[in-house]
Amino acid sequence: MGSSIAPHHRPLLNSGRGASRVIRSFLVWLQTSLGKGPEEYDPSWSEALLGSLNFWGLLEGTHLISLMLFAGVMLVIDLRLMGVALRTIPNSIITRRLLPLVLGGFAIMVITGVALFFAKPLDYYHNIWFRLKLGFLVLAGLNILWFHLVLHRHQDQWDALERPPTAVRLSGLASLTVWLLVIIMGRFIAYNWYECGKPQTAFINQVQSCATSEQGAVLIEAVHP
Amino acid sequence: MTLSDLFPALQPFVAHLVKVWPAYHIKANFAIWEVFHIVSILTLGGASALVSLRMLGIGLVERPIEETYRGVSRLIAIGVVLTTISGLLIGMANAERLYDSAAFLAKFIALIGGIVLSFKVLGPVALGTPRSDTRLWAGLGLGLWALSVLVLATGGLVTPGLLHVLSAGSLIVLVVVQGRARWLYGAGCLVILGSMVLATHLVFKPEDMASIDMANLALSGLWFLWVVGFAVVRGRTIIRDGGPDRFAQTIAYAQILVWVTAAAGGRWIAFA
Numbered sequence: 088m089g090s091s092i093a094p095h096h097r098p099l100l101n102s103g104r105g106a107s108r109v110i111r112s113f114l115v116w117l118q119t120s121l122g123k124g125p126e127e128y129d130p131s132w133s134e135a136l137l138g139s140l141n142f143w144g145l146l147e148g149t150h151l152i153s154l155m156l157f158a159g160v161m162l163v164i165d166l167r168l169m170g171v172a173l174r175t176i177p178n179s180i181i182t183r184r185l186l187p188l189v190l191g192g193f194a195i196m197v198i199t200g201v202a203l204f205f206a207k208p209l210d211y212y213h214n215i216w217f218r219l220k221l222g223f224l225v226l227a228g229l230n231i232l233w234f235h236l237v238l239h240r241h242q243d244q245w246d247a248l249e250r251p252p253t254a255v256r257l258s259g260l261a262s263l264t265v266w267l268l269v270i271i272m273g274r275f276i277a278y279n280w281y282e283c284g285k286p287q288t289a290f291i292n293q294v295q296s297c298a299t300s301e302q303g304a305v306l307i308e309a310v311h312p
Numbered sequence: 313m314t315l316s317d318l319f320p321a322l323q324p325f326v327a328h329l330v331k332v333w334p335a336y337h338i339k340a341n342f343a344i345w346e347v348f349h350i351v352s353i354l355t356l357g358g359a360s361a362l363v364s365l366r367m368l369g370i371g372l373v374e375r376p377i378e379e380t381y382r383g384v385s386r387l388i389a390i391g392v393v394l395t396t397i398s399g400l401l402i403g404m405a406n407a408e409r410l411y412d413s414a415a416f417l418a419k420f421i422a423l424i425g426g427i428v429l430s431f432k433v434l435g436p437v438a439l440g441t442p443r444s445d446t447r448l449w450a451g452l453g454l455g456l457w458a459l460s461v462l463v464l465a466t467g468g469l470v471t472p473g474l475l476h477v478l479s480a481g482s483l484i485v486l487v488v489v490q491g492r493a494r495w496l497y498g499a500g501c502l503v504i505l506g507s508m509v510l511a512t513h514l515v516f517k518p519e520d521m522a523s524i525d526m527a528n529l530a531l532s533g534l535w536f537l538w539v540v541g542f543a544v545v546r547g548r549t550i551i552r553d554g555g556p557d558r559f560a561q562t563i564a565y566a567q568i569l570v571w572v573t574a575a576a577g578g579r580w581i582a583f584a
Binding site for chain 2: 141173
């Protein structure tokens, strides 16, 4: 891949930070060495998965369709917290009955998501959308923590209210927004707008750790002074 | 089978579509519109799945089916409208590719079937107030869904997309079936899936595609019968316990799977 870069696009920044290099080395091993056979052209497990006739497609399709179960039901739970949908049903019933469906969908998404990452770990590692997706997943987790540690304690006071208190509605809105952003970032991963090796700002190069990537980091100012 | 096979005379019209407003604006921002389409399908799929699962004895079982339906019916309507509009718009921006895609034809037919089931059948069935024409609409919706499955099944490179529909149906039945039957059912599914892996990776050589296809077809058929068999047996218990009748249960399964078919078709457009 590196050899196809035009001369003026050659990496200008090549000093990655230590941690990034260690992670990258691990991902290189994961992608190119783990499970590789004795012959020169034997694929690693990661390469075999990516090159499989239909398995990778089935994994990606399952990841997307399980999103329908997870995010579709989560959306309804969030809208109930916001007092928009299923307003006559107490939140405790909604949570108790629908959370297992959400968790089931999430489990399938995580399993297929990890497998998809395993097929192209280096691409994902240097992808700004993937990193943002992970960031928003952490935010979603923090919102769940806030809900359970703070708001959930007084649930008996607002459980059956058609329009829950502002803090609860805000938590529902935050959850809805963050999961929407996770989905958007997930879809954008497929687009190579900010692929390492393309001329771009120092900030984008930094965020994606392009300096340690195979294509390197190319500053847009160096190409278009 | 693709739209270009069915309507070859439309080629010039399809080629021109991308030059028509608003297709060229959408093409320039395709990713955004694609996300909009996906979120619309998620809204629709999630909301209608809640009603359908409730009809199968899963989910908000403390409350009547009608209450669940009334609570999300507006979401279903919004989901259908947004899915259709966003689908048409991104379809215009990508018309030539879709015109030659069997996966798109499957998605398109499933989408129409899904709209028929969502707007004309699910409501009357969930509310327990079927009208004289409800079964007619149900027949049309189910027929369109069956046709979309047939297109996917005979679409050559997109045929594996059918496994999404089968695995989704399989998972629904896993949730619906209860007690020891669930373990038996799950074990049977695992055995069939394991046999698929063995047949396609160990028993037949990778270049022997005809044998691999045959094995996949036979085992998928067996899997389908296994899933339907358990759904039918569980369905009898649901009826005996005073739950929805066989017709309503069929609609419940179809209402989820028709959107899974539409989503699977949509995803496999990219693969073949």
